[in-house]
Amino acid sequence: MTNAVAGLGLAPDAAMVTFPIEMFLPGSDIGPVRARKQEFYDGLTRWRSSLAGAGAGEPPMLRVEGTSVEDTFARANHLMLANRWGDGLPLWPPTRERVDWILRGTAEARGRKLGTFPPRGGVTTVVRHRAGDGGRAA
Numbered sequence: 570m571t572n573a574v575a576g577l578g579l580a581p582d583a584a585m586v587t588f589p590i591e592m593f594l595p596g597s598d599i600g601p602v603r604a605r606k607q608e609f610y611d612g613l614t615r616w617r618s619s620l621a622g623a624g625a626g627e628p629p630m631l632r633v634e635g636t637s638v639e640d641t642f643a644r645a646n647h648l649m650l651a652n653r654w655g656d657g658l659p660l661w662p663p664t665r666e667r668v669d670w671i672l673r674g675t676a677e678a679r680g681r682k683l684g685t686f687p688p689r690g691g692v693t694t695v696v697r698h699r700a701g702d703g704g705r706a707a
Contacts, residue, residue, distance in 0.1 A: 582619055584612030668696060 586608045592599060633648060635641030646660050661667065672679060672695070679696045686693060 580618040584616035586612060672696070 586605060588602065591597060592601065631648070633641055633645040635644045642661060649655050649660050675695065677695045679694070681695045683693045683695065685691060
């Protein structure tokens with residue numbers, strides 16, 4: 570099993586406690602999670618990466634250059650995907666041009682409220698959710 574947090578910038582050997590997904594469905598018994606809570610605590614408080622090495626210091630800063638902004642984004646995207654520094658989806662910034670292109674495919678108003686996100690109640694709109702996320706993945 571590949572460690573899912575490695576793509577989030579955490580060490581690929583980060584502590585993991587795994588369970589079958591069915592355990593987290595509504596109405597399921599989460600007793601096995603309670604029984605293994607010490608594994609969670611140890612993973613959060615005692616784990617040390619074996620990849621850190623003594624005196625490894627900070628990783629070097631990366632620099633990506635291209636012939637244009639779009640070319641630079643394409644090269645950076647390729648570098649990140651080749652090194653598995655993400656979730657496998659393209660890592661494009663949602664530029665105004667990409668968002669506008671995505672919105673051409675909907676009749677919905679740009680500011681239409683789609684819902685809120687707990688716990689702070691952040692509002693998501695057509696632009697923030699559909700076009701913004703789509704623009705990053707386009």
